[in-house]
Amino acid sequence: MESIVVQKYGGTSVGNIERIFNVANRVIATKNKGNKVVVVVSAMGDTTDELVEKAKQINPNPSNRELDMLLSTGEQISISLLAMAIQSLGHEAISLTGPQCGILTTSNHKNARIEKINSNRIKKELEENKIVIVAGFQGANENGDITTLGRGGSDTSAVALSVAINANKCEIYTDVDGVYTTDPRLVPTARQISKVSYDEMLELASLGAGVLHPRSVELARKYNMTLIVRSSLSNNPGTEVVEVNAMENTIVSGVALDKNIAKISVIEVPDKPGIAFKIFSALASNNIYFDMIIQNVNRAHVNDITFTVKIDELHEALEVTKKISDEIGAKEVLCDESVVKVSIVGTGIAGSADIASSFFQTLYDLGINIQMISTSEIKISCIINEDNGINALNALHEKFCNNNPIEENKAV
Amino acid sequence: MESIVVQKYGGTSVGNIERIFNVANRVIATKNKGNKVVVVVSAMGDTTDELVEKAKQINPNPSNRELDMLLSTGEQISISLLAMAIQSLGHEAISLTGPQCGILTTSNHKNARIEKINSNRIKKELEENKIVIVAGFQGANENGDITTLGRGGSDTSAVALSVAINANKCEIYTDVDGVYTTDPRLVPTARQISKVSYDEMLELASLGAGVLHPRSVELARKYNMTLIVRSSLSNNPGTEVVEVNAMENTIVSGVALDKNIAKISVIEVPDKPGIAFKIFSALASNNIYFDMIIQNVNRAHVNDITFTVKIDELHEALEVTKKISDEIGAKEVLCDESVVKVSIVGTGIAGSADIASSFFQTLYDLGINIQMISTSEIKISCIINEDNGINALNALHEKFCNNNPIEENKAV
Structure with a gap:
């Protein structure tokens, strides 16, 4: 047929x-x-x-x-x-x-x-x-x-x-020839992956690895459509995006650096129910994507709420946030554009306790201060200062993607 | 309302x-x-x-x-x-x-x-x-x-x-400010017309006066839609295209020169019924516009057929004509691109016997040889050599549009 x-x-x-x-x-x-x-x-x-x-x-x-x-x-x-x-x-x-x-x-x-x-x-x-x-x-x-x-x-x-x-x-x-373990322009030892799961691709895509847009990956996953990323200028077979059970036994598939983010902090938010909801529902109803929410208690009945947005939506996000901030009686809204997000993505992350500690250790060894952390079944992300981005990316790639030290450890 | x-x-x-x-x-x-x-x-x-x-x-x-x-x-x-x-x-x-x-x-x-x-x-x-x-x-x-x-x-x-x-x-x-008695770039004394009938506009348009396409004028005439031709750069009221009974009493509304034509002659066509039909139905079925057909008998049982086509359809027209010419056993197909068509257009033409003779006299006075003639209720057209085009246009405009000598004659 x-x-x-x-x-x-x-x-x-x-x-x-x-x-x-x-x-x-x-x-x-x-x-x-x-x-x-x-x-x-x-x-x-x-x-x-x-x-x-x-x-x-x-x-x-x-x-x-x-x-x-x-x-x-x-x-x-x-x-x-x-x-x-x-x-x-x-x-x-x-x-x-x-x-x-x-x-x-x-x-x-x-x-x-x-x-x-x-x-x-x-x-x-x-x-x-x-x-x-x-x-x-x-x-x-x-x-x-x-x-x-x-x-x-x-x-x-x-x-x-x-x-x-x-x-x-x-x-x-x-x-490009397919999906890489990380951006080859930033990490010379990056190598092309032959297979990646929908979930990993989704994380890599949304983290700025950039080859595929998350919406298309979500749709492919939903209907289990075989997706292949290839170069129009070579005959390289490219990267196949498949179901997780069709995967090779790699733990970490890729490392990503997302430079296009900014951090917004709402300072001294009164600690009442529904306050965070007000901010994030206002952002959502304006179609502004937000991520990495942290709420930390400063003193009694007053919180700081920090989150990240895409840099090209920062202006609009700030406008919306400031309006809500005034309404709820917060002290002020700050923003910081000098941040980046480094992440590792892999179907094996949830199953391996070593990975997170190994991730933090790598950044610690470089003297990099972690500002925010977010984890999921298949991802660990940290917000760090933009000056440290390339260094962190290379070190994480070396650690998780090149020599596969975690797999070796696991085998021990 | x-x-x-x-x-x-x-x-x-x-x-x-x-x-x-x-x-x-x-x-x-x-x-x-x-x-x-x-x-x-x-x-x-x-x-x-x-x-x-x-x-x-x-x-x-x-x-x-x-x-x-x-x-x-x-x-x-x-x-x-x-x-x-x-x-x-x-x-x-x-x-x-x-x-x-x-x-x-x-x-x-x-x-x-x-x-x-x-x-x-x-x-x-x-x-x-x-x-x-x-x-x-x-x-x-x-x-x-x-x-x-x-x-x-x-x-x-x-x-x-x-x-x-x-x-x-x-x-x-x-x-441009509207419809003119002729092309102002070619005849400096050309003047804008305030009203013109659909039929005249149709002839002027198809003769290369160019402001309106004949299809739009036909459609406007069919549904009696008031059509106004105006400049987008001035506040001149423009030219109104109206029904003939709404017209002023002008005899000749405009003079036109069409340079975009070529003449095709099929030489020594056997004089049998349906031969001309074959040529023109082949042109029509190829969407090639033809005009000004003349058939002249050379000698017993052999005719020459001459017609004009648009210059940008000449190539295709020649191909079609040569194919049919071979089929019907004609001697050869000639073409001449060095021709133009001069015409006068006016609702009064059919009603005035003087106009045609005056038209031919004007060309004769300039020593211009008329190659083909075609007339209708509201139009007289002649095919002449392209070198004579501008001269003929100016003389005809002077004769019919500027001093209105025909109207004067008529009044006598």
């Missing part, structure tokens, strides 16, 4: 005419192996940024609906050009916008969520033996208004379509 | 940010006078040409469907930016693509015809007091595939929408 493969190519992979033909050839090669192929593409190179820039020149606060109308043209240009390239190489191809693919989303413009996919059109075109090229990052709400899916939207489109058409696998093409 | 005004702005009118704001201000001014306003816009400046160029770099013969997918982004960018501009000036606006406006077309990509408009969405937005901005030039076929309407498509969109929503008038904004 023919298998169905969904391939997603990012903006750099279709950044110019030569690269568009590179993608066209890869897609055709996959088709020639006897697969039905659906290709999801992003906007070419910097197109999206250029369109946003144009919008800002006209209106510093453009409406989200009109911004979606504008931005969605970026992918529409890529899909038509890729279809033309494939056709010029003698193969049948058809491009479809998000709305044409039946991708129904919420009306939350600029950050819509996929609600349903009516995949009849795609299936019909696949049955007619065409290569189907789909605009990533976009859909339409129930009124037919064009929506975009926000960050990582094209990855999400690819996984959601894979699920909708029951694809055998979803390949995410990018400009 | 509030009236509904449809305004169409061409690509140069929205060619940069300053001009987009100029359009935004005009639209708002119209709204502030108590009108409901629908604005139809083309792609900014040279966007369409740039997109075509990009496509050709990838595929010298891109599929029309994919070309439509690509080109339609041009208008989508304009409408979102214009909506943002109007919003930044404090007014409610919403942009809609052709498909979102319910513009249902044939599937003839690159040159689709509007079949039906479901105007519910536009009406709903107008009722909510919004300025509605519509992407001209585009629609969707019954499968939801994006189509474009070909040359003059945005004018056609504007008129068709005006009819669908029962607008009081349709204003076509351009970079």
